[in-house]
Amino acid sequence: MADHIRIRKVPGIWTVRSGGAVLGETANALELSEGDLAPVIYFPRSDIAMAFLERTDKTTHCPHKGDAHYYSIITKSSVHENAAWTYDAPAEGMEAIKDHLAFAPSESVTVEQI
Template structure:
């Protein structure tokens, strides 16, 4: 596995056979709802598959109603993707604290998720794909 450190000392790892990451266009309509409101709706979602983790749908920021989200002070770091910022959805109460995340400046290997948000399935009511009410859990 290839890795190196940033000037701030954070390790950057490159996806490979031991930790694969693939990103593809979802090719379906995706709708995220919470408390009777559409939080996001898009035909331009990306599907990210990472090693043994569950599938994650990344939705372009332009297709998220950002007026319903509130930037959180919570941050994390992924050596494969970079620094991660979080958003809460006040209409969901405590359940929806840090419900969405974004890599605003992702590493080159995952650059296509820049300006895309992902949602925790258990912190929203539904994440529907193709209006089929497929709920990611």
């Protein structure tokens, strides 16, 4: 694992919401801290209503985490392009985030501890 990246299980119940819909809620959230960047909460895919997500063609590469694949969030009231990402085959040392999704918080996408 890269020395500047830390992954830990965070306590409590976490939720992600968009367009008035609850996309997921979990007691098994992970927090990924990377250098000076804001921590990112990762939700197990099994705790996300995947019917609201549609995989896109977007990918990005991180030399420490691997290749990220993106999803758009589609609700009755909105579409948020490339608002979530996952690492299907994370780099060595990052295996804890496999089968997890992270969401980009915005005015219409909230990630919070409840």
